[in-house]
Amino acid sequence: MQKHYNKSRLTKFKLTTLAAGLLLASGTLSAQEEDTRAIAERLVDEHFQNSTLSREEQIEELMWFAKAAEPFRGMDIQTVAEGLTTHVYESEVLAEAFSELTGINLTHNIIGEGDVVDTMQNQMQSGNSIYDGFVNDTDSIGTHIRYGTTINLTEAMENEWADYTLPTLDLDDFIGLQYGTGPDGSLYQLPTQQFANLYWFRHDWFQREDLQEQFREIYGYDLGVPTNWTAYQDIAEFFSEHVGEIDGTKVYGHMDYGRRDPSLGWRFHDSWLSMAGMGSPGVPSGNPVDDWGIRVNEDSQPVGASVSRGGATNSPASVFAMQKAVDWLRDFAPPEAQGMTFGEAGPVPAQGHIAQQIFWYTAFTADMTDPAVAVTDDEGNPLWRMAPSPTGPYWEEGMKVGYQDVGAWTFFDSTPEDRRTAAWLFGQFTVSKTVSLEKLMHGLTPIRESDIFSEQMTEMAPKLGGLVEFYRSPNESNWTPTGTNVPDYPRMAPLWWQNLAPVMSGEVTPQEGLDKLAADMDSTMNRLARANVFDSYAPVLNEEQDPQFWLDQEGAPKAKLDNEMPQGTTVPYDEMMEAWMAAGTRQE
């Protein structure tokens, strides 16, 4: 009896304890949830007031992050990105908010772009995890699909990350998703920032009637946004040689840079040659020949860069483009431009003595709209505008028009899965609808259509010189980063600036420089193929043959045109904007 009594008492005690425990646990849980909700509410009110989501939806999204991150609470993780305003915002505001919300101690490190690439390569080659997540340009997509160490996001989202993928991620809302996608249709890199390169010009000068008249007198057509390279050259010559001075300041019709420096390569392999029309139609990658001049076969295997192997790196279109780069820099740009790098030359137009620039990065928008600079009026409105860059004589419909730089989240299989998953959560956090519009307003690097069409961006548009209009047009997708044809970006990019610097300084001719570049690219691809380092789409070079064989065929590489400088054509900016927007607007 005693025993029985004891037993029942014990059971009772156990049940009571369990009940109390449950009650306590649920109390703790709800208390925890309440804490998290309080944090989420505060974050929304303090940092993320601008969003396309309602406040309640934002809080719900943040609550999802807190819940999904529970298994990783207390973990220290590190991610890395290059120094752009957007990434600095991610590092200073978003990383801190994420840590507070999820309990994951996150450091989003900011280092130089070159260092990001070096570190990434180090991790890929050694198989040792240095960072848990990288923001790496999608220019490297060709590298990622080939080495087999980059996480296939599409597959991961269906499998191991099924429970860790934000239900409201809304991939269809992204504008640069195609650039991080491999030939198999799988996503490898998730965009978190993007900017384009466009034509830039002094709208106020172009509107001046005296200058318009003078231009018409000399060239026989109207001063406006140039649509081909002849018109660009005429306008450059007009301002440098005929106008000469505006308001007592010497003015120039062109700005560029020519110093032997890695940034010199960007200009040419990013877009310069393809703007002239060197590659094949097709976006994001020209097929079979893309903007680096590398030809691929039907299986996406690179077969050569030289014309003798079917590539176009040293084709007549490329030679024409290089010749123009050399001539314009020498004849129409400020003399010091020859010795400048990208970073030094970039802010020069803001000083107020440059009339136009064929290849201008929208990443400079924020600096150019600062009321203190010479290219804004007293109210801080820009005196300049951005427009699509003119295309060269070899260009045809359906080809890329310019370059877009897309920084995207990239993960490697060498990172332990739990750390990688925690980093994936942060990656999604930086692009979630809760924060993306606020981030766009800080860094001006859009990634979501819904943000571009937001009221806030409509309000900002007049201050941004055409940036918002550009991104609202569906034509924007003709601006693309390096495509999948380039098998190893970090190894091949240096070949460009090293071979083209002597061309820019006049030591060798464009033909000589490009022949050497194409040969170097072929030998690098060949060496990489022989070393058997690629997991898939490895290069198989075509046999060399008489270049004429390839030039006689349809498409790139294209034979030399009899007239590379047809009559210049321009359009008035307003008309161009109308036509631009009439191409239809992106679906919201």
Add this chain to the structure above:
Amino acid sequence: MSYQLENTQRGEKYNTIFSKVSPAKRRNRTARAHWRSRLLLGLYLALMILPIYWLINMSLQTNSEILGSMTLWPQNLTFDNYIGIFTDSSWYMGYVNSMLYVAMNMLITISVALPAAYAFSRYTFIGDKHLFFWLLTNLMAPPAVFLLPYFQLYYSVGLFDTHIAVALAHCLFNIPLAIWILEGFMSSVPKEIDETAYIDGYSFPRFFVKIFIPMIRSGIGVTLFFLFMFSWVELLLARTLTATDAQPIGMIMTRTSTASGIDWGTLAAAGVLTIIPGILVVYFVRNHIAKGFALGRT
């Protein structure tokens, strides 16, 4: 004073005999030469100091002023660049990290190199000269070739992204250098001093610390200076062996160069702050530098 006067008087006397130039003119000429040499010295100093002045000037300007027109001094004086560095932990921790691994490296190197250099200077053994020469050849290898092996090694033993990893990696170059410098100083100390100390009843450690080290303190000061200089400016190894926790200031400075231009002001401020530790070290070892460059081999 009287001596000088006498000399001048004598000079004048001789001048009146041998020279057609009057004493007054000659005095003028001496004064002119005096001014000329002062001017040249001033010009030399100005030229030497100009880059540093320019750096400080830039660090006190806004980016728009730096990129706008050339100004000799800040028109809109701003301390924002410095405030930015001192209030952002990822910035100032770069300095702390660099100083930490430099200090560790100096400590490790000097405590290894002192006994090693003593052995080379006092004992002869088979292959001693070859070994000494071999140590020096370590300095000739470019650090770049050690990058990947070092990274793999430190990663596998769990030292990646720690201060000690960078400090140890720098030892590869610093220890041979330190031994070489110290050996020179130690060899110039007569062996008889060691022997006298033993006769006087000094134990070896006591002799080493109390008598020997003070005799070569110039050498140690200069060695520390060289160790600091190598470790402080070395970037290649330091940035490969670190990620976030121990990254050197040089690595953090790279973030000022971006696709939307270079943050010149912050870069200049960081540059100024990078020079300061070097100046401090030079200040403390300034009396030993001349002897140091002779490397004890008088």
